[in-house]
Amino acid sequence: MSLRVAVCGSCGKASFPPPFLCPACGAREWREEEAASGTLEAVADRGEVRLGAVRLPQGPLAIARVEGDAEAGAEVSLSEDGDVPVARA
Numbered sequence: 175m176s177l178r179v180a181v182c183g184s185c186g187k188a189s190f191p192p193p194f195l196c197p198a199c200g201a202r203e204w205r206e207e208e209a210a211s212g213t214l215e216a217v218a219d220r221g222e223v224r225l226g227a228v229r230l231p232q233g234p235l236a237i238a239r240v241e242g243d244a245e246a247g248a249e250v251s252l253s254e255d256g257d258v259p260v261a262r263a
């Protein structure tokens with residue numbers, strides 16, 4: 175499993191999560207690309223959950239639940255738990 179990134183069918187801008195309209199050109203046609211891993215840029219401890227900002231290979235920043243002890247700068251694998259993005263070291 176990996177994350178599904180929406181790539182605009184008109185201008186090619188990648189978005190995560192999929193927006194209603196392409197923020198670059200306003201189009202509403204998407205193709206999906208997989209993001210199996212990314213770079214953890216920041217981690218925030220929110221008590222019961224660790225949140226991470228993960229830079230996807232296609233460019234967007236995804237907010238994900240961080241499992242394990244991954245720290246900023248680490249390469250993480252990406253999956254989905256229901257609709258929730260999950261990053262693991």
Ligand SMILES: [Zn+2]
Pocket residue numbers: 182183184185186187196197198199200201
């Ligand atoms: Zn576009």
